[in-house]
Amino acid sequence: MTSRPLPRSVVGLALLLPALIFLVVFLVLPSVILLSYGVLTQSQGGDISLPLTMGSYERLVVSETYRRVVLLTLRVALVTSLFTALLAYPAAMVIAYGKPIFSRITMILVVAPLVVSVIVRTYGWQLMLNNSPTGVLNWMLHALGTGPTPVRVLYTEWATVIASVHVFLPLMVLPLSASLGRINPSLNEAARILGAPAWRAFLRVTLPLSLPGLVAGVTIVFSLTAGSYVTPQMLGGTRGLMLGVLLEQQINTSFDWPMAAAIAGVMVVIALAANVGVGWLAERHALVRAQRSGAR
Amino acid sequence: MVATAQASDLAFSGLTKLFGTTRAVDGVTLRIAAGEMVALLGPSGCGKTTTLRMIAGLIEPTEGDVLIGGMRITRTPVHRRNIGMLFQNYALFPHLSVAENVAFGLQMRGMRKALIKPKVAQALSLVQLGALADRLPSALSGGQQQRVALARAIVIEPTLLLLDEPLGALDRNLRDSMQVEIRQIQQRLGITAVMVTHDQEEALTMADRVVIMRDGKLEQVGTPEEIYSRPTSRFVASFIGTCNFLRGDVIGQEAGRPQVRLAAGGQIALPSPANDQKEVLVSVRPEAISLSAEERGTPATILQIVYRGQATHVHMALDDGTPFLAFLPNRDGKPVRSAFSTGDRIWASWSPDSNWAVSEA
Missing domain, CATH: 2.40.50.100 (RNA polymerase II/Efflux pump adaptor protein, barrel-sandwich hybrid domain)
Structure with missing residues (x-):
């Protein structure tokens, strides 16, 4: 008997099925359960059940302490994205336009932090930013003669920002350099010949044309920073308390699972909003231009 | 008329460019009269593009000088040379409309908006594209895009117009009509122009004088008739026709x-x-x-x-x-x-x- 080939859709589904089952069992289902905890009630005994309530979410917004953590998380993510973008542009331009040897070296230097374990890297930053005069930063500042008072960076949000910029820089540089590399080099030359000094050519031509890479980079860096745990846990201290750390405290210290679930819900929303929001902003910008110029 | 540029002559003396040890351009000396259109013609690697880019200021010469109107501009940065340039790939800013592309050079010169608008309109009507001012470049055909590039180059009233294989990407019929159009506008405005091409017909059609380059040196300089019927070398005779x-x-x-x-x-x-x-x-x-x-x-x-x-x-x-x-x-x-x-x-x-x-x- 000759076997007839199966329809393509059946084959496709069969190929997809193992991964699909894995994801449903170990990602979708737990996520749904966890998020549902956020709107359920925890009894004195610790059982989580009905009735439905928005109490946990309400506390997150109403409570001064919790609200401050949400805002600080957003602020750290935003500031980190901003500094990462500023640092990433020069590096990405060297990678995109530099001589092959410089391009290669810069790429290796930029990617290097990713190959070091997050724990090791963070301990390193603890040594660097230590608030005592023996911390590397303070020791260097002292050697440069900036006065006797040690700078207090460790256990503040700034320590988290610095370490996050360090580790997330490659995630900004890579999409940016790809985006820059796609820009026709004669556009910059045309701008220069038309009378633009280098910086104006960058602002009017290179920057707007590299927006897709910037959008991708900012989205990634913002989401990852807002959702990070190890870095704020080890460097941020209580003054730099972020949502990830707060969530861990709710589970391990307060045993308040509905609250932890609500925090997780907020973090998911922040990540989604960053992904959708930044892309939407950039697209709207492009759309407005296209409509105004009447191009089809 | 858009640009009544004061025509300036252009001269190079001993212009030389080394890439490593390769002499890409090797002691080129030439004088181009005000309002003249000269075509640099030669096989790829003959140094014609490098010469053009040194005039533009995009490459710094290793030796020698570029003079516009008797003024030495060899060390003048690109953006202060007041040059108009056409690129083979048009190099229009894809995120700016046709009018904004043309306005770019005027904005860089700090011109007031009220003055820019009529100038842009005039330049676009000169290349017969007034109706498309609000389009994005991607909505235009290749020939229209190069006309926008031409308008953008001449609206700044350049002292010099450079053309880097400007019609290479167009099909044959369009190329022929664009050759005539660009030439007419260049003559009407009296702009000194230097064109780089590897297309001998384009050089003969458009230029007052043709410069044949070979291995970074000038092989022969003359009117199209001289180059065609009085070639000095076997190289020139077989390169042209x-x-x-x-x-x-x-x-x-x-x-x-x-x-x-x-x-x-x-x-x-x-x-x-x-x-x-x-x-x-x-x-x-x-x-x-x-x-x-x-x-x-x-x-x-x-x-x-x-x-x-x-x-x-x-x-x-x-x-x-x-x-x-x-x-x-x-x-x-x-x-x-x-x-x-x-x-x-x-x-x-x-x-x-x-x-x-x-x-x-």
Whole structure:
């Protein structure tokens, strides 16, 4: 008997099925359960059940302490994205336009932090930013003669920002350099010949044309920073308390699972909003231009 | 009129560019008169593009100087040179509308908005694109895009217009009409212009003078007529158009004209005295030749006959094996093919004025 080939859709589904089952069992289902905890009630005994309530979410917004953590998380993510973008542009331009040897070296230097374990890297930053005069930063500042008072960076949000910029820089540089590399080099030359000094050519031509890479980079860096745990846990201290750390405290210290679930819900929303929001902003910008110029 | 640029002359002296140890441009000295259009022509790697980019300021010369209107601009940064440039890929800003592209150079000069608007409109109407001012470049055809680039280049009233293979990306018919259009605008505005091309027809059509470059040096400079009919070397003669080359010895003078006995048999006269040399290389353009079945001129054997529309190309071999080519016009609708056929023994003749002695290299 000759076997007839199966329809393509059946084959496709069969190929997809193992991964699909894995994801449903170990990602979708737990996520749904966890998020549902956020709107359920925890009894004195610790059982989580009905009735439905928005109490946990309400506390997150109403409570001064919790609200401050949400805002600080957003602020750290935003500031980190901003500094990462500023640092990433020069590096990405060297990678995109530099001589092959410089391009290669810069790429290796930029990617290097990713190959070091997050724990090791963070301990390193603890040594660097230590608030005592023996911390590397303070020791260097002292050697440069900036006065006797040690700078207090460790256990503040700034320590988290610095370490996050360090580790997330490659995630900004890579999409940016790809985006820059796609820009026709004669556009910059045309701008220069038309009378633009280098910086104006960058602002009017290179920057707007590299927006897709910037959008991708900012989205990634913002989401990852807002959702990070190890870095704020080890460097941020209580003054730099972020949502990830707060969530861990709710589970391990307060045993308040509905609250932890609500925090997780907020973090998911922040990540989604960053992904959708930044892309939407950039697209709207492009759309407005296209409509105004009447191009089809 | 958009730009009444005060026309300036352009000069290079000893312009040289080394890439590593390669002399991409090697001591080029040339003067281009105000309002003149000069085409730099040559095979790829001859240094023509490097020369253009040094004029623009995109590459710094290793040695030598560029002077515009007698002023040395060799060290002037790109954005202060007041140059208009057309690129092969148009280089329009894809995120700016046609009008914004044209306005760019004026904005960089700090011109007020109220003044920019009419200037942009004038420039666009000069290239007949006024109706498309609000489009994005991607919504335009290649020819329209290059016209926008032209408007963008001339609206700043440049002292110099540079064209880097501006029509290379266009198809043939459009290229022909754009050649005429760009040339007309350049002449009307009286802008000094330098064009780089590897298309010999484009150079002959558009330029007042053609500069043939080879290995970073100037090979020959002259009007299109001079370059075509009075080439100095075998290189120039074969780069511009198609050419037959005949070897021979000068055997004497007759009526002031040197007589040359061809290695392939037959004898021809040179139109002007050859410089004392005994052995000469004579170039003859294929369109100067007529063929006959009568025994008159130089004998040849037909190898192939190719119909090419306006002319029929007859490929022949002379008796010593030298390849020989004649372009016969298809004039009376009477195909040349019917008069001759492959393998025929035939006699080629031409006017002595078509002979031109060239150097070997």
